[in-house]
Amino acid sequence: MPDVSNEPATHTSPETALSETDQAGSILETAESLIKEPSTHTSPKTAQSEINQAGLIPETVESLTPELATHNSPENARREINPAGSIPETAESPLQATNRVMGSVPDQLESPAANSADRIHNLARLLTGQLQQNYGCCHTTEEDEVIAKVTYPIDRHSLPASFSPPLGYHLTPKLKSLLTQLRHIIDGTLERDHLTKLRHTLNEKLGRISGPAVTANIDCPKLLARLADSFKFVNSYEYRAGVERIPDDSEFNIGCPCNGNENGCDPSICDCLNIEEDSDDRIVPYQISENNAKLIVATKDFLRRKAIIYECNSRCGCSGDRYWNHGRSIKLEIFNTGSRGLGLRSPDFLHRGQYIDLYLGEVITKAEAEERENLTEGSHTQSYLFSVDWNIKDDEDEDRNMKVVDTRKFGSATRFINHSCNPNCKIVPVSTTNHADEYLYNLTFFANRDIAPGTELTFDYTQGEEHTTAAEVDPDTVPCLCGEANCRGQLWPNKRKGQGSKS
Numbered sequence: 001m002p003d004v005s006n007e008p009a010t011h012t013s014p015e016t017a018l019s020e021t022d023q024a025g026s027i028l029e030t031a032e033s034l035i036k037e038p039s040t041h042t043s044p045k046t047a048q049s050e051i052n053q054a055g056l057i058p059e060t061v062e063s064l065t066p067e068l069a070t071h072n073s074p075e076n077a078r079r080e081i082n083p084a085g086s087i088p089e090t091a092e093s094p095l096q097a098t099n100r101v102m103g104s105v106p107d108q109l110e111s112p113a114a115n116s117a118d119r120i121h122n123l124a125r126l127l128t129g130q131l132q133q134n135y136g137c138c139h140t141t142e143e144d145e146v147i148a149k150v151t152y153p154i155d156r157h158s159l160p161a162s163f164s165p166p167l168g169y170h171l172t173p174k175l176k177s178l179l180t181q182l183r184h185i186i187d188g189t190l191e192r193d194h195l196t197k198l199r200h201t202l203n204e205k206l207g208r209i210s211g212p213a214v215t216a217n218i219d220c221p222k223l224l225a226r227l228a229d230s231f232k233f234v235n236s237y238e239y240r241a242g243v244e245r246i247p248d249d250s251e252f253n254i255g256c257p258c259n260g261n262e263n264g265c266d267p268s269i270c271d272c273l274n275i276e277e278d279s280d281d282r283i284v285p286y287q288i289s290e291n292n293a294k295l296i297v298a299t300k301d302f303l304r305r306k307a308i309i310y311e312c313n314s315r316c317g318c319s320g321d322r323y324w325n326h327g328r329s330i331k332l333e334i335f336n337t338g339s340r341g342l343g344l345r346s347p348d349f350l351h352r353g354q355y356i357d358l359y360l361g362e363v364i365t366k367a368e369a370e371e372r373e374n375l376t377e378g379s380h381t382q383s384y385l386f387s388v389d390w391n392i393k394d395d396e397d398e399d400r401n402m403k404v405v406d407t408r409k410f411g412s413a414t415r416f417i418n419h420s421c422n423p424n425c426k427i428v429p430v431s432t433t434n435h436a437d438e439y440l441y442n443l444t445f446f447a448n449r450d451i452a453p454g455t456e457l458t459f460d461y462t463q464g465e466e467h468t469t470a471a472e473v474d475p476d477t478v479p480c481l482c483g484e485a486n487c488r489g490q491l492w493p494n495k496r497k498g499q500g501s502k503s
């Protein structure tokens with residue numbers, strides 16, 4: 001690594017000089033082509049007028065380059081900065097001179113009026129002028145090319161490969177500083193360009209979700225990249241190999257005998273009205289919302305129960321249009337919660353019992369879920385598996401028939417719903433068009449209380465299971481950061497990572 005500092009050791013230590021050089025790496029690369037040309041192409045005078053043309057520097061070139069002020073030819077300039085020669089003695093120290101010179105540059109470069117492309121362009125021109133002054137090189141055509149490259153960088157790799165001053169020359173502190181600034185500005189621009197691209201990609205993906213708008217408000221580049229690059233939003237289940245399904249036209253797929261009147265199905269005969277687990281109660285799960293006559297919501301009583309909904313459908317005597325709110329009717333926003341990764345909220349007011357959305361993703365077999373879980377075990381703490389196990393009776397049944405919804409790579413917006421020990425949503429199993437397929441149904445979110453706009457939506461990942469107490473926290477399990485007064489301290493008991501279970 002060459003010594004790139006011509007300052008006395010007291011001003012720039014070798015370590016600092018080296019690290020500055022490293023920092024300026026890609027700028028040095030950018031500037032390489034500037035110094036390949038012989039010194040005859042552009043005189044210092046031309047350089048000065050070009051720099052002034054750029055509208056950057058109110059002062060003269062001489063005032064910006066005091067070490068050159070007394071020299072009119074590149075020859076002299078070369079001798080001046082040649083390490084073999086001596087730095088002329090002036091009234092001020094080299095550091096003072098550098099500070100004085102550099103002091104005026106950042107102000108202009110940081111002008112809030114200038115956008116990043118302008119700033120790069122201006123800085124590149126300034127840098128070009130400085131290189132011309134110091135090394136007496138720079139061909140206008142080549143300069144234009146370099147300016148074009150740094151002004152409109154497509155990516156880091158489009159910049160030239162390396163830069164070093166001509167043999168026997170050192171970079172002045174001012175040039176080093178300019179190069180470093182250019183590097184920072186280019187880096188900032190590349191990052192902003194990258195973020196803009198990611199946002200665009202993500203917005204396109206979000207735009208393909210059916211129903212009211214789903215938006216993303218994500219400031220963290222890493223989270224944004226994860227979502228834009230490696231996640232696909234889906235509007236229905238994605239069935240994977242080995243998942244067996246009973247066809248919709250199966251003879252076992254029958255509807256209720258109700259002929260449907262304005263009171264809905266008859267609880268005494270309706271086969272769709274669900275039967276609560278461990279009871280013979282037939283429950284009517286819906287009612288018209290007390291606060292919004294146009295809204296059908298899950299009843300308060302139903303939200304307290306552990307039950308599945310068999311929704312009436314086209315095979316029913318009532319023609320299936322009575323109880324159900326078909327499709328999502330609220331807007332959603334994915335946002336960065338900070339400590340718990342991404343989360344979900346709605347800008348709309350949600351009424352207690354209001355249908356929110358489905359939990360969609362890849363439908364896989366239990367064996368496949370175990371394989372996927374083993375593959376990711378230990379590499380992260382996030383889990384996106386939800387068991388569809390409402391009708392599973394025993395271990396054998398589970399091994400043979402249980403399906404799991406995996407939302408790690410494919411999913412709906414609800415896959416961003418985080419856990420809370422005091423949740424405002426509930427996930428309910430809902431069988432819709434195919435009541436015959438007892439091993440496959442929808443996982444459906446409802447508001448279990450009124451929810452103000454902008455409130456994070458949460459549900460209990462161990463809903464329906466026995467809960468541990470805060471005193472029983474397993475230090476090896478995923479700690480819960482819901483922040484509620486009744487927080488149990490962990491997401492899943494006993495190191496369990498899968499979050500799904502019977503509701």
Ligand SMILES: C[S@@+](CC[C@H](N)C(=O)[O-])C[C@H]1O[C@@H](n2cnc3c(N)ncnc32)[C@H](O)[C@@H]1O
Nearest residue numbers: 340341342381382383416417418419480481482
């Ligand atoms: C289904 S994802 C929820 C979305 C997730 N936050 C993300 O950024 O993709 C479940 C994961 O979110 C995180 N998480 C959810 N609720 C949490 C909580 N209360 N405390 C800590 N982490 C939580 C855990 O990493 C968990 O494995």
